[in-house]
Amino acid sequence: MKHLDDRALAHVADYFRALSEPLRLKILNELRRGPRNVNQLTQMLACSQANVSKHLGVLSRFGLVARDAQGTAAYYRIADPAVYELCDLVCGRMANHLKSQADALHAFGTAPARPARSLSARPR
Amino acid sequence: MKHLDDRALAHVADYFRALSEPLRLKILNELRRGPRNVNQLTQMLACSQANVSKHLGVLSRFGLVARDAQGTAAYYRIADPAVYELCDLVCGRMANHLKSQADALHAFGTAPARPARSLSARPR
DNA sequence: TTGCTATATCGCTTAATAGTAATATAGTAT
DNA sequence: ATACTATATTACTATTAAGCGATATAGCAA
Known part of the structure; x- marks a missing residue:
């Protein structure tokens, strides 16, 4: 297709944005093992319950996970099988990238120094 | 795998973040047709050259595209075949989502109202 | 009712980022 | 050298979002 609908494009971007947080990826990775409630996720991820709820809200709003209320508990599960494939x-x-990088380093004989990169600060 | 390395996880998140902007998706979609220089992309996307360069910098930094200098021009091309599959x-x-949504609306007999959603504002 | 537990939301601060205009850099030509 | 073109970068503003503590909401128990 030549011209992409702006609305659809924004949806795709939103979908990727939902996947662009390490904590949300951790949540999804946990949910791969089966449904979990907020409390379980909070303990597993060692962060605040408010934060987990907020991230679950994001994942839920964009259709990556679904919520099943069970008493006072809220069980979340992966709702979109594409999540598996994407991740x-x-x-x-x-893995490929790191492997080739490791090979290159092996050939070069140096230890890697890979600081966390942000989108704005461009290291030289 | 049970425990994910934080650094690798941050890289995956960064990768998805690079895909989380409509303009960057448009750029990638243009590059599917073949290498393009900054000027061409600027005209095709109808936005400022500075902005295109910045987004290309992001895509390039995370390995989604590669740069080939050619005189004063800079030709960019998709460097990671995973981009195709991901998109x-x-x-x-x-498409599936919209289709089922359309089917539901058809059965319901109503016109859709889908305002743009942000990550923070949760519509009720 | 009160108390307890689980989850969601609000208010806030701080950091990241998209966009713009202006400037810097670099290659090419004259 | 100067001029022109293409691209990258800087400085700035406005918006967005992550994380936290506190609070609200809701179900369940005594």
């Missing part, structure tokens, strides 16, 4: 795809790419 | 996957999901 596997990127993780695979990452 | 297709999400677009396919989106």
Whole structure:
């Protein structure tokens, strides 16, 4: 297709944005093992309950996870099978990248120094 | 895998974040047709050259595109084949989602009202 | 009712980022 | 050298979002 609908494009961007937080990726990774409630996730991820709820809200709003109320508890589960494929795809790419990087370093004989990169600060 | 390395996780999140902007998705969609220089992209996307360069910098920094200098021009091309699969996957999901939504609306007999959603403002 | 537990939301601060205009840099030509 | 073109970067503003503590909401128990 030549011209992409702006609204659809914004949706795709939103979908990727939902996947662009380490904590949300951790949540999804936990949910791969099966449904979990907020309390369980909070303990597993070692962060505040408010934060977990907020991130679950984001994932839920964009359709990545679904909520099942059970008494006072709220169980979340992965609602979109594409999540599995997406994460596997990127993780695979990452593995390849790291592998070739490791090979290069091995050939070069140096230790890697890979500081966390942000979108704005461009290291030289 | 049970425990994910925080650094790798941050990389995956960064990768998805690079895909979380409509303009960057437009750029990638243009580059699917072949290498393009900054000027061409600027005209096609109808936005400022500075902005295009900045977004290309982001895409380049996270390995989604590569730069080939050619005189004063800079030609960019998609460097990671996973980009194709990722976008297709999400677009396919989106199509399914819209289709079922359309079906539901058809059965319901109402016109859709889908305002743009942000990550923070939760509509009720 | 009161108390307890689980979850969601609000208010806030801080950090990141998209966009713009202006400027810097670099290659090419004259 | 100067001029022109293409691209990258800087400085800035406005918006967005993550994280936290406090609070609200809701179900359940005594």
